[in-house]
Amino acid sequence: xxxxxxxxxxxIGHEPDGIRICRVEGESLVTVIVPREKLxxxxxxxxxxxxxxYYLLDEDHGVLSRVYAGQTTAGxxxxxxxxxxxxxxxxxxxxxxxxxxxxxxxxxxxxxxxxDYVRNHGSYETENSATPxxxxxxxxxxxxxxxxxxxxxxxxxxxxxxxxxxxxxxxxDSLFHTKKNNVRASGRYDKDSGSFTxxxxxxxxxxxxxxxxxxxxxxxxxxLFGDAxxxxxxxxxxxxxxxxxxxxxxxxxxxxxxxxxxxxxxxxLDEVYRGEK
Numbered sequence: 001x002x003x004x005x006x007x008x009x010x011x012i013g014h015e016p017d018g019i020r021i022c023r024v025e026g027e028s029l030v031t032v033i034v035p036r037e038k039l040x041x042x043x044x045x046x047x048x049x050x051x052x053x054y055y056l057l058d059e060d061h062g063v064l065s066r067v068y069a070g071q072t073t074a075g076x077x078x079x080x081x082x083x084x085x086x087x088x089x090x091x092x093x094x095x096x097x098x099x100x101x102x103x104x105x106x107x108x109x110x111x112x113x114x115x116d117y118v119r120n121h122g123s124y125e126t127e128n129s130a131t132p133x134x135x136x137x138x139x140x141x142x143x144x145x146x147x148x149x150x151x152x153x154x155x156x157x158x159x160x161x162x163x164x165x166x167x168x169x170x171x172x173d174s175l176f177h178t179k180k181n182n183v184r185a186s187g188r189y190d191k192d193s194g195s196f197t198x199x200x201x202x203x204x205x206x207x208x209x210x211x212x213x214x215x216x217x218x219x220x221x222x223x224l225f226g227d228a229x230x231x232x233x234x235x236x237x238x239x240x241x242x243x244x245x246x247x248x249x250x251x252x253x254x255x256x257x258x259x260x261x262x263x264x265x266x267x268x269l270d271e272v273y274r275g276e277k
Contacts (some may be wrong), residue, residue: 007157008033010044019045022154024223025144029147031154034092039083043076049080049096050075051107053114053151055160056082056089056127060186061237062159067118068127071111072096074130086127093160095151097124102147104202109144114151118150121163176261176269178250181205185234185250189243189269196246196257197239204232208252243269 005024012019019042022031029048034042051073058066066088072078080090116131116217120191144182169187177186185202189195206228210218213227225232240246243257251260258270 005153007154012041015094018199020158021045021048022158024150024154026206027095027150029150030096031075031158032094032096034079034094036083036092038081038089039076039092043078045076048075049098051099051102052079052094052096053107053111054092054094055118055155055162055208056086057091057093057160058088058124059091059160060175061190062161062164063174064122064124064162064164065159066125066127067162068120069111069114069118071107073107084214088127092154093158095154105137105141106140106144106147107131107186109136109140110147111145113148117148117152118162122161123164155184173264176263178247178260179262180260181208183251183274189261189273192272195239195241196243196261197237198234198246198250200234200236202234202250204250205252206230206232210248210252211254220249 007022007024010021012021018035019038020031020033022033023029029052032048034046053069053071056068056070057064068082068086070078072094075095075096081090082092112132112134112209115128118126120130121133135264145198152162175186175188177184183203183205185198187196187198187202190197204221204225206221206225207230210221212218220238221242224235224238238246238249240249243261244255244256247255247257247260259268261269263272
């Protein structure tokens with residue numbers, strides 16, 4: 001006999017990285033993945049349960065920089081307040097069911113287990129400063145444990161592994177960005193190869209010319225943007241041999257990538273990886 005489990009995923013709007021609704025065969029729990037910018041569209045979806053837990057993620061290509069766990073009795077509507085008050089997250093993953101399957105005792109205990117888990121696993125930072133200590137019904141502990149196990153499995157299957165560690169600067173320090181001329185491009189440094197990857201969606205200052213009209217940086221601009229002369233967004237991740245090449249590609253001119261790329265703590269790439277002030 002083959003031990004297996006079946007998960008179905010519905011892609012809203014035919015977008016593979018957009019809103020997704022996931023169900024596992026034999027379980028009533030519904031998983032909803034919501035990109036921050038698509039919250040209004042997701043809230044309009046019919047027939048979704050209202051009670052459960054959720055994670056707010058600062059996520060990029062499966063790397064989690066920051067995680068927040070909480071509970072909801074208002075379904076996706078709970079995310080409105082978080083969108084207004086919490087700037088860090090770009091994706092929410094909600095696990096919803098009806099009142100009969102997730103009553104108040106189960107919900108409170110499940111939230112406590114979820115918060116405790118993100119505070120003690122992975123290499124990401126968490127917005128949860130303390131673990132709640134709700135009253136626990138001993139007759140419902142098995143239900144809580146089963147739900148939490150299913151949630152962890154689904155998170156990993158969807159590419160958001162809460163146990164994953166990242167061999168580099170922790171949390172927001174793993175992501176670097178440019179600030180010059182109001183161009184906030186994002187990227188990551190590979191300390192083993194010395195290369196730097198500029199991430200898709202980053203703005204590129206095409207109105208700022210390159211110093212060298214030939215070479216790999218110029219070829220990448222030509223390949224991706226042709227003869228466009230205004231600021232555009234990068235359609236795909238692009239890796240360069242050095243941080244300075246990456247900074248020049250984004251900003252034009254001649255750039256020292258070791259000081260142009262900074263993290264959300266204000267540290268330059270040089271300070272983080274070379275330890276120089």
